Amino acid sequence: xxxxxxxxxxxxxxxxxxTFSMRSEYGVRFMVALTRMDHGEPxxxxxxxxxxxxxxxxxxxxxxxxxxxxxxxxxxxxxxxYRLARPASEVRMxxxxxxxxxxxVPMACLAAAGSPCNRADNCTVSQLWSRVRDSVNEALDSFTxxxxxxxxxxxxxxxxxxx
Amino acid sequence: xxxxxxxxxxxxxxxxxxTFSMRSEYGVRFMVALTRMDHGEPxxxxxxxxxxxxxxxxxxxxxxxxxxxxxxxxxxxxxxxYRLARPASEVRMxxxxxxxxxxxVPMACLAAAGSPCNRADNCTVSQLWSRVRDSVNEALDSFTxxxxxxxxxxxxxxxxxxx
DNA sequence: TCAATTCCGACGAAACGTGTCAGAAATCCC
DNA sequence: GGGATTTCTGACACGTTTCGTCGGAATTGA
Numbered sequence: 001x002x003x004x005x006x007x008x009x010x011x012x013x014x015x016x017x018x019t020f021s022m023r024s025e026y027g028v029r030f031m032v033a034l035t036r037m038d039h040g041e042p043x044x045x046x047x048x049x050x051x052x053x054x055x056x057x058x059x060x061x062x063x064x065x066x067x068x069x070x071x072x073x074x075x076x077x078x079x080x081x082y083r084l085a086r087p088a089s090e091v092r093m094x095x096x097x098x099x100x101x102x103x104x105v106p107m108a109c110l111a112a113a114g115s116p117c118n119r120a121d122n123c124t125v126s127q128l129w130s131r132v133r134d135s136v137n138e139a140l141d142s143f144t145x146x147x148x149x150x151x152x153x154x155x156x157x158x159x160x161x162x163x
Numbered sequence: 164x165x166x167x168x169x170x171x172x173x174x175x176x177x178x179x180x181x182t183f184s185m186r187s188e189y190g191v192r193f194m195v196a197l198t199r200m201d202h203g204e205p206x207x208x209x210x211x212x213x214x215x216x217x218x219x220x221x222x223x224x225x226x227x228x229x230x231x232x233x234x235x236x237x238x239x240x241x242x243x244x245y246r247l248a249r250p251a252s253e254v255r256m257x258x259x260x261x262x263x264x265x266x267x268v269p270m271a272c273l274a275a276a277g278s279p280c281n282r283a284d285n286c287t288v289s290q291l292w293s294r295v296r297d298s299v300n301e302a303l304d305s306f307t308x309x310x311x312x313x314x315x316x317x318x319x320x321x322x323x324x325x326x
Numbered sequence: 327t328c329a330a331t332t333c334c335g336a337c338g339a340a341a342c343g344t345g346t347c348a349g350a351a352a353t354c355c356c
Numbered sequence: 357g358g359g360a361t362t363t364c365t366g367a368c369a370c371g372t373t374t375c376g377t378c379g380g381a382a383t384t385g386a
Contacts (some may be wrong), residue, residue: 017183018299020292021343024180025270028288041305045360058345060363067364077353078361092292107188124193124311128256128303129183135302136181139295149289152270185375207331223332230333232384240384241330 009126011054018106018132020097026054027062027100028093028148034072035088042074042081062100069099095138104140106132181269181295183260189217189310190225190263191256197235198251198312205237205244221295233264251312257303267303269295 002046023086033052037043045063049132050119065083073083098104107129192213196215200206208226212219226237229235234254236246247254270292 017187017260017268018181018267020180020269020272024290028291032288055345057347074363076351076363079354080362104181106181106183108182125195125312128191128306128311131305132299132302135298136295138292141299142294143291148291150287218376237332239332239382242385243331
């Protein structure tokens with residue numbers, strides 16, 4: 001049962017930056033699965049992990065952020081589990097990703113809300129990073145959870161028809 | 164001489180994903196500095212590292228990718244150094260970043276050019292990642308090296324009202 | 327020949343990502 | 357109350373990646 005995510009996939013060259021971690025992948029798939037399986041009663045973690053073939057214990061740890069961000073409600077004890085805290089159509093994927101990872105920021109010097117890096121002088125470079133940051137966040141926010149949870153493939157269509 | 168990039172900057176919270184590495188930061192700053200200092204004769208690595216306060220030996224290693232990608236020309240030996248291989252206005256930052264890191268891909272399952280992940284069935288999620296990928300690449304390509312090398316570019320002025 | 331410079335591979339320390347595990351706390355049902 | 361179920365939490369382990377140093381080889385100009 002240790003065969004999650006073929007590890008050969010990732011060392012395909014130098015392999016790339018700007019990557020989301022497995023944490024994000026798992027977290028998003030959890031949310032999508034929960035959306036699909038949520039029919040009024042709480043869905044247990046085990047059910048979702050089995051359904052999506054995700055490492056349960058790790059997922060357990062990942063979910064904390066989603067709960068803290070108020071995206072899901074949890075109920076402990078027998079017959080407990082998770083529910084969406086809001087309708088899927090009102091949850092932007094940007095919220096989900098920001099709950100899973102920290103703030104989405106492509107370069108450390110943008111993290112401190114105030115001054116863009118200490119090299120303020122000629123640091124025109126920070127413009128590049130902040131445009132990337134904005135683009136990523138816009139792209140994420142252009143999807144809702146409901147978009148991804150729709151079973152049929154035409155998700156691209158629905159989101160392409162957005163404004 | 165070991166005071167590059169205050170390490171406290173990065174553990175600011177869980178701190179975030181979708182980050183470019185220092186490699187990218189250094190590489191980009193190298194390119195910008197080279198653009199500014201290139202006046203016909205090759206510019207030595209030491210000069211650039213001093214100017215930008217970057218770890219020279221590390222930079223040396225990073226630059227290999229830029230050379231291999233044909234973005235800079237190098238000349239060995241005394242009075243050697245680096246030159247831009249093309250005019251700065253014709254170099255998109257996307258090229259620079261892709262030369263520094265691998266291909267810009269936000270999730271491993273998009274790396275294999277063909278099929279998006281092996282869970283093809285209901286993996287609507289991959290659409291999210293591919294939109295992010297496209298957004299990032301577009302954002303990067305919307306800048307040229309010349310844009311960043313301009314000393315008094317407008318946005319930089321607004322954020323740097325000092326000196 | 328000597329000095330300057332790029333080029334290259336190896337090495338090391340530290341951080342991070344990806345999980346696992348054990349146990350505490352809450353809740354439901356009999 | 358007691359037992360079963362389930363979330364919650366913190367600690368730990370392991371491999372990989374990042375960041376950077378070092379030493380030396382190759383190339384070139386003076």
